[in-house]
Amino acid sequence: RNVLLGLMNSAKYIKDGKVVKLPGEGGVLERATPVDIFPDIQLEGYANRDSTHYVDTYHIPEAHTIFRGTLRYPGFSSVALALLRLGLLSDSPVQRLQPGAASLAWKDLLAMLVSQTQARGPNLRSAVLEVLGGSEASAEAMEELGLLSDAPVDLCGSPLDALAAHLQERLRYAPEERDAVYLYHSIGVEWANDSKE
Numbered sequence: 001r002n003v004l005l006g007l008m009n010s011a012k013y014i015k016d017g018k019v020v021k022l023p024g025e026g027g028v029l030e031r032a033t034p035v036d037i038f039p040d041i042q043l044e045g046y047a048n049r050d051s052t053h054y055v056d057t058y059h060i061p062e063a064h065t066i067f068r069g070t071l072r073y074p075g076f077s078s079v080a081l082a083l084l085r086l087g088l089l090s091d092s093p094v095q096r097l098q099p100g101a102a103s104l105a106w107k108d109l110l111a112m113l114v115s116q117t118q119a120r121g122p123n124l125r126s127a128v129l130e131v132l133g134g135s136e137a138s139a140e141a142m143e144e145l146g147l148l149s150d151a152p153v154d155l156c157g158s159p160l161d162a163l164a165a166h167l168q169e170r171l172r173y174a175p176e177e178r179d180a181v182y183l184y185h186s187i188g189v190e191w192a193n194d195s196k197e
Contacts, residue, residue: 001164004089007080011047013067014055022047026084032077035069037184044077045069071182075137082138083163085131087113088147091160097153104153106146106166113159124148146170 010024022028028046035045051068055061083089096104096112107124114127125139125148132138142148146166154165173179189197 001161004083004160004164004167005091007084008089009049011049011051013047013051013065014063015065015067017064019052020047026081029077029081029084032072034074035071037186038182041182042074043071043182044074045071046077065188071184075141078135078138079141082132082135082142085133086110086128086142086147087116088159088163091158093157094159097155097157097159097162099155099157101155104155105150106153107148107150109153109159109162110142110147 007029008024008026009028011022011028013020022031032044032046035043037043046069048068048070051066054066054068055063060066095101096109110128111124114124114131125143128142128148129136129139132142151166153162156162156165191197
């Protein structure tokens with residue numbers, strides 16, 4: 001749940017001495033860019049919350065650029081934006097998702113959410129594709145995640161909570177699978193004698 005909520009955060013950082021502010025609600029994800037820092041590993045990155053406080057934390061008021069970001073595999077941001085555009089990251093209560101309501105399939109929840117937009121396709125997939133701006137890759141990701149299927153939705157109160165429960169099961173690691181964490185720190189220094197490292 002918190003990982004999904006975090007996708008909605010805004011961000012702020014310092015670049016070339018100026019504060020850059022990015023809006024939440026997908027604004028940060030829309031600015032994800034390829035990051036080429038590890039040989040043989042393709043990643044994308046985006047700003048992560050407020051980096052400006054590091055000026056005080058690390059006592060570096062002379063720093064011209066301070067940026068903290070998140071690294072993900074390519075395509076992560078576009079899939080996250082698709083979830084947002086489809087209304088699946090909303091934590092607002094939905095009557096049909098309240099515990100005790102009649103069972104609901106993922107394709108029916110998606111149809112309900114898509115019906116709240118202007119999309120009007122001949123079938124659910126084409127309506128989803130319209131909401132996603134014609135992105136076949138994003139629509140295919142929604143299918144791979146089982147969001148256009150007959151699988152039952154966990155009635156958790158909101159689209160976000162239902163999605164979190166669904167993804168927790170669907171994306172569970174198999175016994176032989178492992179997670180990876182990549183950290184990268186880049187610090188540039190200009191010394192008093194004008195030399196740089």
